[in-house]
Amino acid sequence: MHSIFRNKIINFVATKKIDTQKPIKMKILVCISHVPDTTSKINFSDNDTKFDTNGVQFVINPNDEFGLTRAMWFKEKQGAHVTVVNVGGSETEPTLRKALAIGADAAIRVNTPATDGFSVAKQLANIVKDGGYDLIIAGRESIDYNGGMVPGMVAALVGANFVNNCISLEVEGTSAKAIREIDGGKETVSTSLPLVIGGQKGLVEESDLRIPNMRGIMMARQKPLTVVEPIVTNAETTSVSFEKPAPKGAVTLVSPENLDELINLLHNEAKVI
Amino acid sequence: MSVLVYTESEQGTFKKVAFEVASYAKAVANQLGTTVTAIAINTNDTSALGNYGVDKVLNVKNTQLDKFNANAYAAVINQAAESEGSKVVVISSSANCKYLAPFIAIGLNAGYASNVVAQPSSTSPFIVKRSAFTNKAFENTQINTDIKIIGVSNNSFGLVESTSSVSTEDFSPSIPELGVTVDSVDKAANTVTIADAEIVVSAGRGLKGPENWGMIEELANVLGAATACSKPVSDLGWRPHSEHVGQTGKPVASNLYIAVGISGAIQHLAGINASKVKVVINTDPEAPFFKAADYGVVGDAFEVVPKLIEKLKVFKAQQ
Numbered sequence: 001m002h003s004i005f006r007n008k009i010i011n012f013v014a015t016k017k018i019d020t021q022k023p024i025k026m027k028i029l030v031c032i033s034h035v036p037d038t039t040s041k042i043n044f045s046d047n048d049t050k051f052d053t054n055g056v057q058f059v060i061n062p063n064d065e066f067g068l069t070r071a072m073w074f075k076e077k078q079g080a081h082v083t084v085v086n087v088g089g090s091e092t093e094p095t096l097r098k099a100l101a102i103g104a105d106a107a108i109r110v111n112t113p114a115t116d117g118f119s120v121a122k123q124l125a126n127i128v129k130d131g132g133y134d135l136i137i138a139g140r141e142s143i144d145y146n147g148g149m150v151p152g153m154v155a156a157l158v159g160a161n162f163v164n165n166c167i168s169l170e171v172e173g174t175s176a177k178a179i180r181e182i183d184g185g186k187e188t189v190s191t192s193l194p195l196v197i198g199g200q201k202g203l204v205e206e207s208d209l210r211i212p213n214m215r216g217i218m219m220a221r222q223k224p225l226t227v228v229e230p231i232v233t234n235a236e237t238t239s240v241s242f243e244k245p246a247p248k249g250a251v252t253l254v255s256p257e258n259l260d261e262l263i264n265l266l267h268n269e270a271k272v273i
Numbered sequence: 274m275s276v277l278v279y280t281e282s283e284q285g286t287f288k289k290v291a292f293e294v295a296s297y298a299k300a301v302a303n304q305l306g307t308t309v310t311a312i313a314i315n316t317n318d319t320s321a322l323g324n325y326g327v328d329k330v331l332n333v334k335n336t337q338l339d340k341f342n343a344n345a346y347a348a349v350i351n352q353a354a355e356s357e358g359s360k361v362v363v364i365s366s367s368a369n370c371k372y373l374a375p376f377i378a379i380g381l382n383a384g385y386a387s388n389v390v391a392q393p394s395s396t397s398p399f400i401v402k403r404s405a406f407t408n409k410a411f412e413n414t415q416i417n418t419d420i421k422i423i424g425v426s427n428n429s430f431g432l433v434e435s436t437s438s439v440s441t442e443d444f445s446p447s448i449p450e451l452g453v454t455v456d457s458v459d460k461a462a463n464t465v466t467i468a469d470a471e472i473v474v475s476a477g478r479g480l481k482g483p484e485n486w487g488m489i490e491e492l493a494n495v496l497g498a499a500t501a502c503s504k505p506v507s508d509l510g511w512r513p514h515s516e517h518v519g520q521t522g523k524p525v526a527s528n529l530y531i532a533v534g535i536s537g538a539i540q541h542l543a544g545i546n547a548s549k550v551k552v553v554i555n556t557d558p559e560a561p562f563f564k565a566a567d568y569g570v571v572g573d574a575f576e577v578v579p580k581l582i583e584k585l586k587v588f589k590a591q592q
Contacts (some may be wrong), residue, residue, distance in 0.1 A: 022484045038520050038540045042288075042409040065407050092380030118384065140371075143520055145412070148387050152343070152375025161452040162343065164372040167514070181515060182341075183368045183468040189437050191453040201521055206508050218428075236384030240400060240413040245546065251553075256572030259584050261553070265568060267588070270550040272472070272529040273496065 006251045024078040026171065026193075029131065030068045031124055031138035031150070032099055033061035033093035033114075038143065044242040051144070051222055051242070060095055062169075063139025067199035068209055070169060078171070080135075081105055085127055087120045089113055093225065101212030109192035119144070119233040126150075128158050128230050130257030133194065134207035137168065140165050140198035151198035160194040167202025274307040275328070276301050278361035279350050281367060289432075289469060290365040295426045296433040298363040299326030300392045305361070309437075312353040312444070314338050314346065315537035319441060326435035327470040331356075331444035336374050338448070340370050340455045345448050347376030352446040354381055354420070362422045367468055374424055383420035390429040390547075407520045408546035426547065428470060428526045467518065471498035473527040473548070475518060478533020479505035479555060479574055483511035488578045489533060495585045501525065501536045534574045537562025554578065 045258040052226070060068065061101075074080035084099040086092050087110040096107040112124045128136055136155075141148035155162035161176075167186065168179035170252045174193045178187050181202065212220070254262040266273045277297035280291035295311060300434040308328040313319050315338055319330045327384050335452060338345060350373070354362050362377060366388060378385040389402045390411065398415050399452075404426060405412040419445045474493040480486065486500075493500045500516060507517035518525045520540040526565045530548035534555060535541060538573040545551065554577050564571045570577055 007395065034405075038543075042406045044410070072449075078586060118280050118378070121466065141394070145406050146407060147385075148386055149375045149378060149385055152372065155377055156376050156379035160377075162372075163453060164343070176451055180372075182458070182460065184464065184466030184515075186515070188456045189453050189459045190456055199519070202514050217540065234417075236378075236416070236418050237386060238415045238417060240415050242405075243402075243413070244409075244410040249567075250566065251497070251566045251569045253569050253571065256570050256577050256580075259570070259577070259581050262581070263588050264548070265582055266529065266552070270567065272550045273585075273588075 006143070012231060016221065016244065026037050026074060026135060027133045028070050028074060028080050028082045028135045028137060029128060029133040030064065030082060030084045030099070031154075032068070032084050032086045032095060033065050033068065033139065033142040033144075034086055034088055034095040035061045035142050035144045038062065039114065042244070044244075048242050050242070052127050058092075058095060060098060061139050061142045061173060063141060063143070063200050065209060066201050066203045067137035067139060068099055068102060068104065069210060072204040072210070073172065073204070074135075075105075076101065083131065083133070085110065086110060087114045087123045087230075096225055097220050098212060100223045100225070101216040103183045103216065104224065107225040108228055109225065110228050110230050113220065116235045116237045116239075117147040117149040118236040121150045121157060122233040123230055124150065124154045125157035127228065128160075132233075135171065135173065135193060136196040137199055138196065139267060140200045150197050154197035158194070160196045161190060162190060162196045162198075163189040163197040166197040166199045169197060169199075169203060215256060275357050275359060276305065276361045276363060277309050277350070277354050277357055278309060278327070278363040279365075280311045280313050280316070281369065282313065282316040285315060287321060288367070289317060290427055291426070291477050292432050293322070293430055294363050294365050294425050295322055295325035295327050296435070297392065297423070299433065299435055300430075301363065301423070302326070304393060310353070310359070312350055314349060320439065323437050323439040324434055325432070325502050326437050327439050329437055330438055330441045332441050333444050333446065335445075335448065340458075341535045342451045342453060342455070343369070343373040343376055344450070344452050347373040347380060348449045348551045350377050351380040354442060356444075360420055362444060364422065364424050364471060366424050366427050370424060374422060378422055381420045381422070382418060384416040384418040385422040385424065386414045386416055387424040388425045388426045389423050391470035392430070399437045404547060407526065407543040409543050413529045425528055428528060428549075429538065429547070454560060454580055465497060465499040467499045467501055467516070467523050467525060470527050471482070472496045472498035472529040472531070473501050473518070473525050474531045474533070475496045475503065475535060475545075476506070476533040476574075477535030478505050479536075480506075485575070486512070488582065491586075492531070492578055492582050495582055495589060498531075504538075515574055520522065532562055532566070533578060535562055537559045537565055
């Protein structure tokens with residue numbers, strides 16, 4: 001009797017211990033860039049100094065959308081709380097609402113145009129510090145300016161770990177395992193929270209991406225979208241002007257019966273083989 | 274004041290891109306009237322840098338740096354920049370350099386321009402041309418900070434030989450906490466990577482199935498090229514994601530890009546636009562790729578590619 005009683009106490013204590021160790025909800029911040037759709041024709045206005053948004057459809061940056069979808073997995077499987085953030089004017093709010101409709105819990109918009117990568121990183125780092133996020137998911141680069149610097153700069157500014165070109169991410173407690181794409185292969189790494197990742201396709205598959213349904217769109221309207229005023233930053237780089245590639249000459253067609261001619265052209269004219 | 278260039282190596286040997294960034298650094302140093310210092314990490318023989326205008330090498334040998342770590346490598350480059358008083362730091366566009374660049378930028382309070390395709394058009398103000406909108410356009414970017422970081426787009430500047438007498442100094446920087454540790458590396462040996470390749474052979478859905486990739490690999494093999502694929506092919510699982518080139522895949526900036534059975538969706542063309550010479554092989558003369566290509570063959574890939582392989586073998590044998 002005595003020993004059974006003692007076992008019960010031990011069991012009780014053990015259960016209690018597990019209870020207090022139950023992980024607190026992971027707080028995820030997904031950084032969303034508002035970019036022209038991949039099919040957009042790119043034009044410039046104001047003497048080639050501004051991107052011409054005329055007739056351009058804006059979407060969630062594809063690299064960010066893979067990350068957002070992975071964040072939904074953490075929300076559904078591990079009870080994470082997911083906030084999305086964008087640095088930009090009010091015209092970017094439909095993109096944030098779409099992220100809410102996909103399933104994010106809350107949205108933040110830092111009310112300033114995204115002028116350069118460093119300024120955006122400073123604004124995001126400020127949000128990260130204020131919100132105490134454990135995991136910050138950003139895309140490896142935006143498909144408009146392709147700067148590729150924001151995720152790493154945020155990590156450096158807040159003192160978090162950083163994995164770039166991330167194609168797989170698992171989090172258990174405060175440890176994380178990630179796979180990073182390297183030139184010609186991949187690398188498996190271990191790290192810990194707080195963590196910033198620069199994500200890309202592979203975090204989830206193309207077929208895992210979600211199209212918001214009517215219920216999601218209705219619910220998104222009720223979710224908080226907080227507008228935060230920016231902190232003061234200075235632009236480290238400035239966009240001076242844009243150029244489009246020189247128009248291409250017509251293609252030189254070579255008959256499939258005369259491939260020696262193709263080799264000759266590549267060797268003697270183009271000088272690439 | 275000298276221009277600092279990070280010359281990457283792999284398993285103790287310089288990567289080709291190391292000589293390209295050194296060539297670029299030399300051009301910038303000439304513009305600024307200064308010298309070039311290279312930082313080399315665990316490289317066995319650094320003497321080849323003397324062919325590309327490098328005046329001094331800071332040679333780091335440290336087993337803690339055997340595996341790449343962005344934090345640690347950035348700290349090494351930052352300490353080198355500080356010790357040289359460098360105002361310009363030149364790096365490549367390799368996956369590793371893009372990983373560590375933001376850490377150098379924050380560490381040195383320096384503005385960073387990535388994907389730079391030409392030497393600065395002006396040094397005061399400091400303006401560089403970089404590719405943007407996934408190669409659909411170029412952006413002239415002014416770097417406003419005292420120290421500037423330039424990420425040179427691969428194959429954009431090329432190798433420019435310039436003989437210099439290079440001095441070598443051992444450099445022993447302090448290594449910070451790593452934060453991220455490498456458990457394993459999965460990398461195919463003896464294949465050319467898309468990032469480093471001068472020639473890329475790429476194929477699309479026109480190949481009908483993954484079992485038909487043998488001839489693409491053989492064509493790549495004959496040319497010493499890397500293999501790549503279109504987005505549908507990687508989405509279908511015919512080829513690994515790492516081969517997907519295009520707007521959401523890898524960018525390609527090779528000297529020669531050969532597209533077999535790829536129609537040429539706008540996202541694909543954007544991703545490969547930085548390649549200098551493009552060849553398309555496709556049965557459909559209306560395929561959009563013909564508008565983007567320099568040379569085209571209207572024909573069935575299953576007939577054209579094997580014939581091309583045979584003719585290239587003869588050509589290579591004569592070289």
